[in-house]
Amino acid sequence: MADQNTHVVVPGTFDPVTYGHLDVIARACRLFGKVTVAVAASKGKNGTGPAFNLEERCILLERALREVNVTGVTVKPFSGLLMDFCAEEGAVAVVKGLRAMTDFEYELQQADLNWRLGPGVESVFVMSNPEYGYVSSSIVRELASLKSDVSFMVPKCVEVALRAHYGA
Ligand code: PNS
Numbered sequence: 001m002a003d004q005n006t007h008v009v010v011p012g013t014f015d016p017v018t019y020g021h022l023d024v025i026a027r028a029c030r031l032f033g034k035v036t037v038a039v040a041a042s043k044g045k046n047g048t049g050p051a052f053n054l055e056e057r058c059i060l061l062e063r064a065l066r067e068v069n070v071t072g073v074t075v076k077p078f079s080g081l082l083m084d085f086c087a088e089e090g091a092v093a094v095v096k097g098l099r100a101m102t103d104f105e106y107e108l109q110q111a112d113l114n115w116r117l118g119p120g121v122e123s124v125f126v127m128s129n130p131e132y133g134y135v136s137s138s139i140v141r142e143l144a145s146l147k148s149d150v151s152f153m154v155p156k157c158v159e160v161a162l163r164a165h166y167g168a
Contacts, residue, residue: 004033020132040077083118
């Protein structure tokens with residue numbers, strides 16, 4: 001039963017959004033009354049810049065959410081600190097997915113830092129659906145760049161965008 005008064009943020013780079021992300025967003029919707037997906041401007045991993053620009057990532061998220069029938073979610077870009085975004089939005093928690101121990105160390109560091117930057121904003125974690133435990137945006141990008149099938153990791157609209165991006 002969703003807590004109608006609780007506004008939470010599901011943050012990420014979403015380069016691109018995967019079924020793993022969509023699962024976490026859907027579960028946040030089941031638990032909380034208001035969910036905003038915060039898409040980070042982000043310089044991308046390894047300083048290479050994201051494959052999709054901020055606007056493209058937001059559009060893909062909106063399309064993907066429609067494709068998997070997740071409704072009532074707001075998608076917003078942000079470029080500063082996540083805790084500042086939460087304060088502006090009046091959100092009381094961030095919700096993230098946890099896949100493996102490697103995720104845990106990284107996420108714990110971020111949660112500790114965010115607690116320092118925005119005390120009072122909770123970090124809530126949901127264990128990733130085992131079906132998507134191996135799915136990550138970087139794996140999707142790597143497979144797509146090698147012209148491999150990614151349809152089991154991303155919705156159709158993302159698959160099409162990846163094909164256009166990598167020229168498959
Ligand atoms: O999908 P990702 O790349 O794991 O998401 C990471 C993200 C965007 C949530 C994180 O990098 C973030 O919060 N960036 C905004 C800048 C910030 O607040 N940094 C301090 C906390 S780590």
